[in-house]
Amino acid sequence: MSFLDLPPLHRAAGLIRLPGSKSISNRTLLLAALAAGDTEIHDLLDSDDTRVMLASLRQLGIDIAPIGPDSYRVKGAGGVFPVKEASLFLGNAGTAFRPLTAALALAGGRYTLSGVPRMHERPIGDLVDGLRQIGAAVDYLENPGYPPLTLQPAAIRLDRPIRVRGDVSSQFLTALLMALPLSGQAAVIEMSTELISKPYIEITLNLMARFGVKVERQGWERFSISAGQRYRSPGTIHVEGDASSASYFLAAGAIGGGPVRVEGVGRDSIQGDVAFAAALEAMGARIEMGANWMEARSPAHGKLKAFDLDLNHIPDAAMTLAVAALFADGPCTLRNIASWRVKETDRIAAMAAELRKVGATVEEDADFIRVVPPASLTPSASIATYDDHRMAMCLSLAALGGVPVRILEPECVAKTFPDYFERYAEVTAPVIAIDGPSASGKGTVAARVATTLGYHMLDSGALYRLTALAARKAGVAWEDEAAVAAIAAALPAEFEGERILLSGEEVSEAIRSEEMGDGASKVAALPAVRAALLARQRAYRRWPGLVADGRDMGSVVFPWAECKVFLTASAEARAERRHKQLIAKGVPAKITPLLQDLRERDARDTARSVAPLQKCAEAELLDTSNLSIEQAVAAVLGCARERIH
Numbered sequence: 001m002s003f004l005d006l007p008p009l010h011r012a013a014g015l016i017r018l019p020g021s022k023s024i025s026n027r028t029l030l031l032a033a034l035a036a037g038d039t040e041i042h043d044l045l046d047s048d049d050t051r052v053m054l055a056s057l058r059q060l061g062i063d064i065a066p067i068g069p070d071s072y073r074v075k076g077a078g079g080v081f082p083v084k085e086a087s088l089f090l091g092n093a094g095t096a097f098r099p100l101t102a103a104l105a106l107a108g109g110r111y112t113l114s115g116v117p118r119m120h121e122r123p124i125g126d127l128v129d130g131l132r133q134i135g136a137a138v139d140y141l142e143n144p145g146y147p148p149l150t151l152q153p154a155a156i157r158l159d160r161p162i163r164v165r166g167d168v169s170s171q172f173l174t175a176l177l178m179a180l181p182l183s184g185q186a187a188v189i190e191m192s193t194e195l196i197s198k199p200y201i202e203i204t205l206n207l208m209a210r211f212g213v214k215v216e217r218q219g220w221e222r223f224s225i226s227a228g229q230r231y232r233s234p235g236t237i238h239v240e241g242d243a244s245s246a247s248y249f250l251a252a253g254a255i256g257g258g259p260v261r262v263e264g265v266g267r268d269s270i271q272g273d274v275a276f277a278a279a280l281e282a283m284g285a286r287i288e289m290g291a292n293w294m295e296a297r298s299p300a301h302g303k304l305k306a307f308d309l310d311l312n313h314i315p316d317a318a319m320t321l322a323v324a325a326l327f328a329d330g331p332c333t334l335r336n337i338a339s340w341r342v343k344e345t346d347r348i349a350a351m352a353a354e355l356r357k358v359g360a361t362v363e364e365d366a367d368f369i370r371v372v373p374p375a376s377l378t379p380s381a382s383i384a385t386y387d388d389h390r391m392a393m394c395l396s397l398a399a400l401g402g403v404p405v406r407i408l409e410p411e412c413v414a415k416t417f418p419d420y421f422e423r424y425a426e427v428t429a430p431v432i433a434i435d436g437p438s439a440s441g442k443g444t445v446a447a448r449v450a451t452t453l454g455y456h457m458l459d460s461g462a463l464y465r466l467t468a469l470a471a472r473k474a475g476v477a478w479e480d481e482a483a484v485a486a487i488a489a490a491l492p493a494e495f496e497g498e499r500i501l502l503s504g505e506e507v508s509e510a511i512r513s514e515e516m517g518d519g520a521s522k523v524a525a526l527p528a529v530r531a532a533l534l535a536r537q538r539a540y541r542r543w544p545g546l547v548a549d550g551r552d553m554g555s556v557v558f559p560w561a562e563c564k565v566f567l568t569a570s571a572e573a574r575a576e577r578r579h580k581q582l583i584a585k586g587v588p589a590k591i592t593p594l595l596q597d598l599r600e601r602d603a604r605d606t607a608r609s610v611a612p613l614q615k616c617a618e619a620e621l622l623d624t625s626n627l628s629i630e631q632a633v634a635a636v637l638g639c640a641r642e643r644i645h
């Protein structure tokens with residue numbers, strides 16, 4: 001069985017650019033396919049759930065062309081799927097299965113829809129009942145009430161309101177709402193029970209409106225669509241970051257100090273799950289929010305507070321609160337979450353079982369869960385994930401209790417967040433930032449500290465040289481900003497102690513040439529390259545930790561680093577060291593011009609406007625003028641031991 005061992009984590013701080021929203025991605029794909037005209041979709045989520053939707057729409061004859069990273073052009077078919085017979089596999093994607101069932105029931109073709117075994121245990125009877133009321137021919141292939149399904153052409157009549165239950169999943173109402181305009185007839189839906197997960201209906205109505213179809217809503221009981229409305233492409237849609245995915249990072253910030261900032265979703269979001277931030281705030285976490293970002297920090301004093309909340313409006317993000325409860329100052333109760341039982345797994349049972357493994361006392365019932373946090377978490381729990389992405393992502397937060405945690409079958413996160421664990425490491429792995437002037441010996445010290453601690457290593461100065469070299473190898477001109485930035489963003493560079501590798505090939509010497517120095521200064525002047533390298537540098541932050549060496553590691557790239565060292569030496573001492581190095585290599589050299597050179601370089605580095613060389617207030621000053629390398633290494637290790645953990 002596959003597993004991922006998370007190390008004990010003590011702190012979370014950093015910045016994450018979120019992947020696209022699953023709910024918005026799959027709705028937008030379907031609406032774009034049904035609309036008249038072409039739609040450009042940007043920042044689409046790339047995960048299992050959206051791949052099954054993309055593949056199915058293509059199978060149905062919709063032309064969808066990639067036009068850039070996570071961007072597509074969808075040629076809308078104007079309400080008619082070109083392919084009239086198909087067998088579709090929809091994995092475990094509720095947001096693909098339910099809406100496609102309704103749209104295809106009205107499409108006048110012969111289709112079968114199936115999914116993974118768990119999808120065949122997730123109810124769909126309420127939707128099928130609704131569709132049968134309007135004459136659609138929908139049949140169960142195995143168990144009544146559950147997928148797989150088969151659909152046949154049928155005459156659709158909308159002469160009476162459709163009555164549909166809303167207490168099992170809101171996706172049935174979403175599916176009907178999105179499909180009904182295909183009939184061209186006036187349509188009315190009346191809820192025969194209370195509706196759950198209401199904010200998801202708001203997402204549906206918002207996106208339908210962007211595609212030109214207006215729904216009249218009377219409370220949450222009655223929805224009407226007037227006759228003759230057709231979907232029209234709005235031209236371009238940008239998918240917001242996923243607010244449910246944001247919850248893991250915000251919780252990490254609230255538990256592990258913070259600040260953790262997520263970008264891509266904020267106050268202007270159309271997703272109900274941004275309300276998760278309010279729940280964290282009620283627990284005492286410090287939350288800040290902008291139009292397109294959110295940030296969380298631990299309470300100013302003391303622990304997170306216990307809560308008792310009705311979480312029907314945020315069923316997905318509520319799971320994150322169940323794990324945050326481990327860190328609260330008392331028992332926490334999550335109410336009105338019965339739908340958890342019919343999602344990727346029985347989430348109430350699964351959550352109870354796994355929280356107990358880390359030491360919590362848990363009470364569960366049909367629609368609530370109560371979590372009593374333990375005095376301290378049980379180390380080395382093996383967490384089962386039930387092929388449920390959210391179980392894996394939520395329980396990864398337990399490691400912030402300073403205990404190792406094993407996550408079994410971690411690849412299940414691919415449903416909505418394939419690189420979740422890499423991103424999680426980017427806000428939780430400890431960082432030692434070593435900045436300093438040229439020839440201060442910081443490179444050597446950094447490499448030795450990394451080797452001693454078993455940490456990863458980032459030589460940030462080398463990255464610009466590596467970018468120049470990689471561009472040269474790819475035949476890209478150093479002036480071509482977009483192309484060089486793309487290379488920088490995906491640079492296959494590794495630092496192994498003092499060795500530097502590009503695509504696995506050692507280039508430690510090759511990048512030190514005059515020519516690459518020249519290339520480095522050219523590419524470093526391009527803003528897009530700097531931006532790409534900023535993200536790239538942060539991606540070096542991996543478990544168990546990172547030693548980053550450069551000029552702006554503590555000030556710009558890792559302002560959250562727990563241990564910052566400003567390593568310097570007098571110009572005379574540095575000139576002397578450089579002199580010795582050159583002589584050892586057999587290069588003739590004189591001290592005076594070397595000293596002059598270093599002084600000029602220091603002045604330039606300190607005066608430049610972009611990321612100047614500076615000691616941040618919180619950095620420890622280490623003057624190595626009279627220290628050996630071993631003594632300098634010991635001093636940095638001492639600082640690391642004191643500040644990390």
Ligand SMILES: O=C(O)C1=C[C@@H](OP(=O)(O)O)[C@@H](O)[C@H](O)C1
Nearest residue numbers: 023095169170171197200315339
């Ligand atoms: O419409 C949607 O995009 C969703 C609705 C919710 O499901 P329920 O309505 O079944 O609670 C949510 O849990 C799911 O992840 C996405």
Ligand SMILES: C=C(OP(=O)(O)O)C(=O)O
Nearest residue numbers: 092093094095316343344
């Ligand atoms: C319930 C979920 O997914 P689905 O869209 O398959 O219902 C979920 O992502 O938590």
